[in-house]
Amino acid sequence: MASAFIHINGQNFISTLHRSNHRRPSGGPIRVTMAQKSSYWTSINDDIDAHLRRVIPIREPFSVFEPMHHLTFAAPETTAPALCIAACELVGGRRELAIAAASALHLMHAASYFHEHIPLTDQPRANSRPRPGPTFGPNIELLTGDGMIPFGLELLAKSNNQDDDDEHSDRILQVIIELTRAIGSQGVVNRQYIKAQCDESNPGVGKAGSTRIVTDKKGSELHACGAACGAILGGGKEKEIEKLRKYGFYAGTIQKMSKLEEAVKNREVIEEMRRLALKELEYFDEEKVEPISSFINV
Amino acid sequence: MASAFIHINGQNFISTLHRSNHRRPSGGPIRVTMAQKSSYWTSINDDIDAHLRRVIPIREPFSVFEPMHHLTFAAPETTAPALCIAACELVGGRRELAIAAASALHLMHAASYFHEHIPLTDQPRANSRPRPGPTFGPNIELLTGDGMIPFGLELLAKSNNQDDDDEHSDRILQVIIELTRAIGSQGVVNRQYIKAQCDESNPGVGKAGSTRIVTDKKGSELHACGAACGAILGGGKEKEIEKLRKYGFYAGTIQKMSKLEEAVKNREVIEEMRRLALKELEYFDEEKVEPISSFINV
Known part of the structure; x- marks a missing residue:
């Protein structure tokens, strides 16, 4: 396997690190192999x-599992799940x-994602939220979205x-609290409210400032939750x-910001x-830390 | 406290019981006091x-908790939660x-309930699903519904x-499986799909046959889940x-059927x-069994 060593973040990062006096104990920058980074996340x-x-095959009742299966894989990529696995492995878990x-x-x-793109009757045409790709219609996507979170x-x-491990059921409960909080009152929903309010106050605003910042924060929180x-x-x-x-x-913030036009x-x-x-x-x-640190080498 | 003793179900039930040879071991019908029944469920x-x-007060962020609080108490009555408590007490739990x-x-x-009544753009006017009472608009009701289940x-x-009790965390996990299954792929969502399909194939059908049976089954399953x-x-x-x-x-089926016109x-x-x-x-x-048995004395 080829192993071309690189410095994470390049010179800019190193000089920032020097200025703020936060050097790694060993003094050197973290190094990962390109191949290692790629194959680890792959x-x-x-x-x-x-x-x-395996857990969401297309099976009976087809009216439930066909859209659930397709929508599961039609959602845009998120890296929060991969970060969850990497964090588990970093602390020594399988x-x-x-x-x-x-x-x-x-x-x-x-x-x-699918609930954010459901077309509702109270939305002006300029601010409707059709999403790209094939759809099952608003009704099925509303119901499938309702089923996906409890199913997970x-x-x-x-x-x-x-x-x-006897402690494992306590850990799962702790994780259920983390996930439900992230998606529930404290997390994503709160973000969605703010997003909805931004959309409403700026109909047709599309990809403009405030909406984008809110979306970033949501992604950051999902990554924080995943790693925890x-x-x-x-x-x-x-x-x-x-x-x-x-x-x-x-x-999560770095991932999102790196993809923006600016x-x-x-x-x-x-x-x-x-x-x-x-x-x-x-x-x-x-x-x-080498594998997980390569996550932010975008 | 007045205690007028009654026979549950009256003569019809007793005679059915005789025919099918399913008599209680003691031979007599179950008896509850009217006052006892009423005060127990109250x-x-x-x-x-x-x-x-207590757990869903109107607090900051108000954009999240005000609709969540109001919608929590604006939903039509369901008796499944009360049955959950009664089942716990029947087996000796606090x-x-x-x-x-x-x-x-x-x-x-x-x-x-709120997601079933969200007006979507793909629904013909004859089959739109406005609900009675004050609303927060489709957008807020969609997002609040998304937050309520994870919050619960x-x-x-x-x-x-x-x-x-050391076993309690295992029991909570078991209950989370029960609840998520009931609301997720296997339960309510499945029912909602069938309901949506009934609605679609019979636009404007309102309260007619097939839709009603589906709704009944959903209520029955929520009561079954609650008691378990x-x-x-x-x-x-x-x-x-x-x-x-x-x-x-x-x-749950009795509760629903008793409220129907027929x-x-x-x-x-x-x-x-x-x-x-x-x-x-x-x-x-x-x-x-006296308290819980009075549940079906509708």
């Missing part, structure tokens, strides 16, 4: 994909322990039997969970986010 | 109501153990700390849980349901 994504295809939570995160993301949580709650859930399921200590939650928040303009902010994210990883064994 | 409903008002699950059941019911599950998962959840949280044995699940199914015409079916329901209760201590 292998995680393949495992999540295979798990989702991948299987976090696969159900990662799948639940994907289903939450997909359900939220059901699979997670059922995953309790896969481990002999992975750390919990992997048996991480309280401090490890909180460090990874913060890493997830910064990492990414070049935001270069300094992104570098600062990256610095803060890597600072959270300093708490962990340097050898082990 | 006290349960008051406790659920107080719990919901009421507090089931109050979070009962509240989650109410939130599930409310969310499902979050409160349930958090209720783990209220008991020192109460039995699990109260520490019931496997057989007790399954008996109460069946009792809940029959009880209830008089369905008298015989209702009596048969009642017979089957009471048969499930024969497994329990006769003295203890």
